[in-house]
Amino acid sequence: MSPALQYGTTAKILHWTTVGLLVIQYPLGWLMPDIHGGMQPGVGMTFHISIGLVILAVFAVRLSWRLTHPVVPESSLPAWQRLTSELTHWMLYVMVLLTTITGWLFASFRGWSASFFYLFPFPMLASGNAQVIKSIDGLHQAAEWILLGLISLHVAAALIHFFYYRDRIMARMLTVSRR
Numbered sequence: 071m072s073p074a075l076q077y078g079t080t081a082k083i084l085h086w087t088t089v090g091l092l093v094i095q096y097p098l099g100w101l102m103p104d105i106h107g108g109m110q111p112g113v114g115m116t117f118h119i120s121i122g123l124v125i126l127a128v129f130a131v132r133l134s135w136r137l138t139h140p141v142v143p144e145s146s147l148p149a150w151q152r153l154t155s156e157l158t159h160w161m162l163y164v165m166v167l168l169t170t171i172t173g174w175l176f177a178s179f180r181g182w183s184a185s186f187f188y189l190f191p192f193p194m195l196a197s198g199n200a201q202v203i204k205s206i207d208g209l210h211q212a213a214e215w216i217l218l219g220l221i222s223l224h225v226a227a228a229l230i231h232f233f234y235y236r237d238r239i240m241a242r243m244l245t246v247s248r249r
Contacts, residue, residue, distance in 0.1 A: 073140040077242050081139065084132040085243060088166070091125045096218070111177065111184050119177050120187045126170040133163055144239055158224055165217040172210035179203050 077085070095118065102114040111119065143152040177184055179197040186192050197203065231239035 073142040075142055077141050078139060080135055081132075081141070082243060084128060084135060087128050088125065088132060091121055091128065092221070095121050095125065096214075099214070105180075111182050115177070116184060116188060119173070119184050122170050122173045123186060123192065125166065129163070129166050129170065141242070144242070146237060147239070155227070158220060158227070162217070162220050162224060165213055165220055169210065169213040169217050172206055172213055176203065176206045176210050179206055
């Protein structure tokens with residue numbers, strides 16, 4: 071398949087769905103009480119884990135879509151901007167994957183029995199090894215902050231293009247395609 075010049079409707083829906091889920095996920099994760107040994111997931115943690123699984127599912131579809139429906143980098147951009155844009159996007163994908171997987175591993179290695187929005191249980195590993203749990207928690211927290219930093223960089227670059235360069239780069243993700 072030859073690369074398109076614009077992001078299609080599916081790519082835009084997947085992008086903005088991910089944005090919406092992350093806007094919910096970050097505050098939910100930060101507002102939950104600290105987790106201590108022997109605790110079972112409450113409502114906040116159950117929703118946090120469930121939303122994380124939705125993010126992972128949307129991410130898998132989005133990554134598959136991007137690989138099968140590539141979009142040509144904007145030709146009007148200088149080479150360094152095209153390169154950093156592409157690199158930032160792939161780093162965002164890696165960090166979304168790493169953040170969701172370390173979150174699942176953290177919950178899983180605690181030996182929790184968790185469910186997807188209280189509808190059905192989802193597979194969990196069991197460990198109970200405090201050192202492993204602490205390490206995975208550290209990885210999850212680091213991944214959250216790195217992901218937030220990349221998101222901030224991505225948003226800042228988009229706003230610079232919109233307000234400073236006024237080059238319609240953001241229109242590739244904002245406008246509705248008419249075919």
